[in-house]
Amino acid sequence: MMTFQQKMITAFLLFVLLPIMILGYISNRISTDTLQKTISSQTVQTLRAVDSNVMTALNEVHHFSDYLLSSGDLQSFLMSHEEESIIDLYNRRQAIAGIMYDNAEVERILLYSWSGELLYQSNDRNESEWSLSSKAFMEEMKQAAGAPVWLGPSPEAKHPFQRESGFQLIHGRLINDVNTLDPIGYMVLSIKLEVLDDIFASSGPIPSTELLVNNKGEIIYSVNRKWIGRRMDTASFEKVRSSEDGYMLDQWNGEKSLLTFRPSDFKLSGNENVWLVSIKPWDALSGDIDYIRNTTVVLGLFAILAAVLFNFLYLRRIAGFIQLMSRKMKEAEKGDLSVRMRAYPLKELNGLSNRFNEMIRRIGELILQIKTEEEKSRQAEFKVLQQQINPHFLYNTLESINALAAMNGQKDISNMTINLGRLLRISINGKYEVSISQEINHVKSYLEIQQIRFEHLFTYSIEVEDTMMNELVLKLILQPLVENSINHAFHEEKKGCIHIIGTRNGSTGYFYVQDTGKGFPRNVLERLYEKRDGTGKNGHGIRNVHERLQLYYGNRYGMVICSSEKGTTIKVSFPLAERDG
Template sequence: MNFKKRFYLAFVGFILLPLIGLGWMSYEVSSRILKDQIGQHMLDTQDAINLNISSIIGEVNLFTDYVITSETVQNYLMRQEWRFTSEKVMMENSITRLLFSYPFTYDFLLFNSDGDQLYFIKPMNVPFHILEAEKSFQEVKGRKGAPYWIGPMKNQELVGEGHSLFTIGRSILNPNTLETIGYLFLHVKPEMLNKTNRIAQNSESEWLILDEQGSIIYSVGNELTSEDLSMYKKGDDGEVGGSTMHQRADGKEFLLTYSPTINDWTLVSIKSWESVNAQIEPIRKFTFILVLVLLLLFTIFHRTFSQKLLNFVTILKGKMDQTTEENLKVQMPDFKEPEFQTLSKGFNDMVKKLKVMIELVEEKQKQKQQAEFKVLQHQINPHFLYNTLESVNALASLNKTDEVQRMVTNLGKLLRISLKGPYEITFNEELRHVTSYLEIQKIRHSHRFTYENRIDEDVKKLRILKLILQPLVENCIEHGINHEAFNLISIRAHRQKDRLIVDVEDNGPGFSNESLMNLRNKTASTNNHGHGVLNVHERLNLYYGIGSGLMICSSESGTIIRINIPIRSEG
């Protein structure tokens, strides 16, 4: 992909898409804030509705407090016999007037302890003993005079079919003995909540009430009257409240808030998502227009300023591609714009200087590598030469002429390979070299160890870097000779595809963990344990490159040092 395509792709990726993303994010954030504000407004409205409901319910509670403690009701319920029927009728009329003094009273039922009832419009349509077994009646009875509210559609036994009324039930107690002397069920018109309805209308939302089972007992509006909303009822732990999205069966969505209210009921407010989106629509339009305007401005800027820069960068990129192909004769053309001309001249000067610097660096790197290799090569010769001459001197002092002759002969072979010739020799020559070294060491150490060579025939003519086996077997001898278990050095070599694998194994004490870590970190502070090994590893790295070198596997029962190098040629 050329630079121009990448430039336009970058324009899309770093300007166009982020701009659209930023616009979308701004819309989402502002929409979310607005939705949160709407949800909070609904919660605040719901709190106002709840407070209003509590106030209205409290007002009815106080009214029924007055009724059940009034002298008229108390005397009526405790009266066993009536001298005159007219007296009873007068008292019943007084009770009726008292109960209808509350403007939203629809009807009432007043029972004495024997189950006799007093009503105004319609008597109860079930016998008293059946009513007494109902859960709602048991709740009233168990509250010992405290109010208990029964919602519409849950009080059919008391008000009959076809009536949507709230019912408050109260046990009536004798103030002296606190015994139950009767029961009052006051049926209240739902119009008592008209003021609450106006609060909801101002917030453009609807509201409803769920009973303790999650059934709808009162609803303003009919958006969700056929829905199962039991998941929003007050739980057994008393925790309820929050806001959420609710989807109707036909797919229409609503923003819904809910909170607890009186009598273990739940107050739910709903607002259609369409009305919420209608308030968000101006934000959506503004964001869309803003993104379009910014895109237009970016396009004009690109046409005016970016095109020349793009052409210059395309030419510069082409010239730089040529320099990466080792064409250091490339030159940039002249430009009218001063900035482009300065950059062009700077590029041309840089290419000229780069050519000179590369030539200098290559020459210095070559000299440095040769110097490092020679230093490592010569580090070996004095080391084993000193040890050998020391052994020859000791044997000569003991008049062991034959062993002195053998050692001197082998030493001559060692020096012939070490001091002369190219860096590479055949593997067979390297093997003869290390064999000469082992023969010297066997004499020096009174034949305390032996050695064996197991070399594949197809390996012997391969050319390898010289003097890589001698430091390894020297390490085996120097650090194993003082241990009784050490008595064998084994050299094995085989070909593995395009690589040569050589294993030098001994049955000595092995490397310590500290020595292995020091070798791994390529440090010289190994207490003279493995210095020659590190030397060989660095020579192999310098000569064959990264990936070649030594791998050490060591334990208390012995050590295997593996040489892994590429095969270059055969002798």
């Protein structure tokens, strides 16, 4: 289970560091996407301009080839090739060569008959190498009906016009008779790639590479000729080919780059599409984004450092204070009010510590005050109960003495006077407890007096264990019970017996007061059991005895009453000192 200190530091990291990292990540993503979109949007505009310039350069080649096709020397050369003399044929060849030299971007001219036989070439290579062997190219020039057909550079020499010295664009057209418009042959021009170099040269502050890519993902033009023929990554090219304008981040030449692309108006043989692709190194573009990322990382590290310092300089003190206070409070809950918090250098913690100590001190004082007041209240109540001696008993006794005196019964008068004196001595005694032997003597005196008064209406017996005689017991607990039996259990027609038994069980003593009287009525017994109350005439009564026992000894002790038509038994329990054996 995590400690309070660990919970606090975890919460700090979650609610402070984590939002910083998430905010930095989101800011970096938004900045990256925005930068990509902005740069790519600008690059697409640039590619449109590049494409326009490419088409302008290629249209100049178209215009040049139009001029060649309409040249009288070229027309005459193709239509009268076999009939002219060697001198005329030589002169026409020289005229054609002169036309080619007017355009420095054209590297060579190839002229073919309608059947595909090579009739003229502007260099000295073997004629068989320049035969128009590509039937597909011938058919496409026928279908174009005089419109230009282009072949891109082929590093694998897939067409016969590729030279070992470098890459060229191949421009082919069907030649028609200017008078009859009947096809009379084919013209193939080999165009130097330098015609596009000025267009694709990068002059911006950010290094950039622009490419022409064919429908197979092969690069057909690049200022860096080493890249011509290289294939783009399949997944990347599929995205290029499936979109009009777009951009993506991808690896290029071993580094992360932003690729922006758009389709070109330039078409290759077979109406093959060509794409313009601009490649910019991402590191050169993302300087500001890297700054945001690095700033986020620095802020994260700073937050971690702040968390560590916060933990050592402040959090540990607070956590230690809270844990110590929690431990002290648990000790106080168990009743130890001597606990105190120590002083702390932090003003707030020291204030809490002092208030805790003051609270515990005040609680101790209040508990002591309550105990004192409760003790005083208990003693006062006990004194009131203790002093509730029934005055009617004294009145009745005096009346009996008076009656006996009138009858001159000196012996009975003497006995009653002696027993009355014993009763008064114990009752007036200010001590709460007396020995069991004194309590027994007290109840004997009371019984003797009552036997004389009621003319031996009852008999009694007392059996108490000798080991109990010197033990202390609350005084005046047996006399009210015996009085209850005498007053309510017997009647003149039937005499009864009162039997008092005293026993012990370990540290608990028991008195049993039994009588053979008529017992309590059920409703009176229920009321007695609920309230421990006596009858209306028994003000001192059973409730007095029960309440005094519980006030003095606690709720564990008191009385239990059992009654029937055959008699009543009252059980009294009270504490005794432990005895070994």
